[in-house]
Amino acid sequence: MAWIDKLVGRSPIGPMQEHMRAAVACAREIVPLVEAMAAGDDAAIRERRAAIDTLEHEADDIKNEIRNHLPRRLMLALERRDMLEILDAQDSIADVTQDIAELADQRGMHLPAGLAGPFRALAARVVVACEQGARVINELDELVETGFSGRESARVEEMITELGRIETETDELQDEACRALFAMEDELGVATVYWHQIILWIADLADYAERVGNRLRLLIAN
Numbered sequence: 001m002a003w004i005d006k007l008v009g010r011s012p013i014g015p016m017q018e019h020m021r022a023a024v025a026c027a028r029e030i031v032p033l034v035e036a037m038a039a040g041d042d043a044a045i046r047e048r049r050a051a052i053d054t055l056e057h058e059a060d061d062i063k064n065e066i067r068n069h070l071p072r073r074l075m076l077a078l079e080r081r082d083m084l085e086i087l088d089a090q091d092s093i094a095d096v097t098q099d100i101a102e103l104a105d106q107r108g109m110h111l112p113a114g115l116a117g118p119f120r121a122l123a124a125r126v127v128v129a130c131e132q133g134a135r136v137i138n139e140l141d142e143l144v145e146t147g148f149s150g151r152e153s154a155r156v157e158e159m160i161t162e163l164g165r166i167e168t169e170t171d172e173l174q175d176e177a178c179r180a181l182f183a184m185e186d187e188l189g190v191a192t193v194y195w196h197q198i199i200l201w202i203a204d205l206a207d208y209a210e211r212v213g214n215r216l217r218l219l220i221a222n
Contacts, residue, residue, distance in 0.1 A: 012083055013014045013141045015066050018091075019136045020212070022059035023093040024218035026052055027130040027205050033101055034123045040110035043071040049101040063087060078144060082219060086137070089211040096208070100201045107194060114184055115195065122199070125170050126206045130165045133209030134211060136216060141214070160213040170206040174199060 025206045029052045034042035066087060070080055103109070111119060140154045146152045185192045 011068055011141075012070055013144065015062055016087060016140065017134075017138055019059055019062040019066065019087065020090045020134045022055060022062060023090045023136055024057045024096040024127075024130045024134045026059065026094040028127055029055065030097060030100065030116040030123045030202060030205070031120075033104060034072055034111065034116075034119050034126060037109055037111040038113075038116040038119070042108055044058065045101075045105050045108070049105040052098055056094045056098045059091065063091050065170050069197065078219065082215065086212055087214050089208045089215065090133075090137070092208040092211075093205050094132075096201050100198055101182045103198060109191075109198070110196065112184060112188065115177070118173070119199075119202075122170065122177050122202055125173055126164065126202055129144040129163065129166045129170055129206035132159070132166055132210045133145060133212045136160055136163060136213045140216070143220070148220045148222075157217065160217050163210055163213040167206045167210040170203055174203040 029048055033045065033048040033052070036048055044179070070083060082210065136156060136159050139152070139159070142152050143156060181192060181199065183186075183194050188195065
């Protein structure tokens, strides 16, 4: 982690961007995890959980380095609290992805055919939201250089607006998945509760990505 120490010594922005990339790498694993559940392949589910665990631990290492080396005052337009709030939202993407994989593995959850389509659609769009969140945070260094104003800030605001639009689409897909789930409630019995939790957690990933964008929007507005 020596390279992180050097980066944080100058600025925490590079490590923040690296942390978001690690978090998004976790989120991307949701798509093959859903496929493993749809196939009823316990070995593949365990493999995806192991991959997610590794990525989440990498994200945690970066997060801890950032927290341990973050100065009290960073720069005029950006304070320690701002960075920690953004970091927390990013970290939640990795943490919740790990929660999903743990539940899927521990309970051996095999996705019913009637839910496979809605789950695939939701997972794919959530990943798009997380990737858009990464594009937004990748602009943080440019925003700092321009003092959160001017043409760069306008461009980033457009990116954040697009992120909000994608997140709204994930809300709609979440609703569709829940409706499909509850239509099968009599058939699924108690398992309905666990599938509902996974739907909520998958959708949460887009919410956390949007939170990253909204925090930057506040910085631009101030």
